[in-house]
Amino acid sequence: MGSTTILLEWIDAATREMTLFAAAGFLIGGIDDLLVDVVWLAQRAWRRGAGTATLDALPAPATPRRFAIFVPAWDESAVIGAMLRTTLARLDHPAFRLFVGCYPNDRATIDAVADVAAGDARVVLVIGARAGPTTKADCLNNLWNALARAGEPADAIVLHDAEDVVHPAELRLFEALLDAHAAVQIPVLPLPRRESPLVAGHYSGEFAEAHGKELVVRTALKAGLPFAGVGCAIRVEALAAIEAGHGAPFDAQSVTEDYELGLRLAAAGHAAHFARMRERPGGEVIAVREYFPATINAAVRQKARWMTGIALAGWDRLGWGRALDLGDHWMRLRDRRATLAVIVLAAGYAALVGWGLSVAGHALFGGTTPGPVALLQAILAANLALLLWRALWRTAFTARSYGWREACWAPPRMVVGNFIALLAARRAAVRYMGLLAGRAPQWDKTAHAFPEVMP
Known part of the structure; x- marks a missing residue:
């Protein structure tokens, strides 16, 4: 037996094993996703029978609320001025103030915030004692402490980032729902970027489905609802309860403080509500809109932070919920399957390469490429059906939020998202090992942009 024949046999055997592993993993993940679809469809049918609520149809709140909007800002001089002016002009509510957290070694951002604050008393500049960047949670704690020191009357805290385009009616929506819920999260919809239809564009499909279906299902199951970090309002007494139990409302050692806060609130009996609602029939969804990273490097950095904080460190820090x-167990397991999903995905792509090498090798040196056994053929057929089903849902949800022109990009964007996830997994593993070794977490943010013309 020649060395070429032995090599081909090794390639065939390795390819067969990788294919089986990947196929089984894809099947489990596909069935998991299918169950979420079923729950969403059932919830949708129930809501259709109950009627679709709009903000204008909701009863007036029992108590008018005063809002403190927290905007943590590190190295945001390029966008913070435009964001603050736009927010002040757009918000349709009489009682709110913007608390903007800056660092003493970020003079450009301080100057940009101070310029806006000089012309509008609703903007409060807060400069922390420590040089930046620390963590976003640390900056938020500075804002919480500044609110207490100032004696500002506030009934709820709203979280936003320096690049957010707020919806004019969001505070009225929060006010209408905070009587019944300790916290409210509204959808986040990435803004399309013409210069990056695939990298920035892949966020559109992911968020359209996650904030159009996933969080709806979590709310229906009464599972802990992770916050998106923006577009969420939390009653002050709920945050105070978290502070009493943990020393601070936001955990400064977390790299995904928004995710953890939502689950901690739920565990303490202050469950959040996800509100996907229009202001009036035929109106646009009340949501936060913003630009997401347009380059592969920036997207990898952002997704590595999410993967580190949710699927790796978040598992260590939060564990599981009530027995x-x-x-809630199901949803937390879905949050944490990202690391295994990346391994399965890598095996799947490696299997494709293996099949290509096998076909080419046997064509050149003789022999027949061994085909999959009957069981594997059945699994592959089921996976193909589930993949087409998944692509159909992603396309439909993208069309629902962005129209059919953007929806046509949905399938290729799924492929781009897979490759970004593969690259992010390596970075996440390195960051996680650093955290395990005692390295202090740090704000790993990306450069932001703000639209010149409002959407």
């Missing part, structure tokens, strides 16, 4: 809360 019999099966819906």
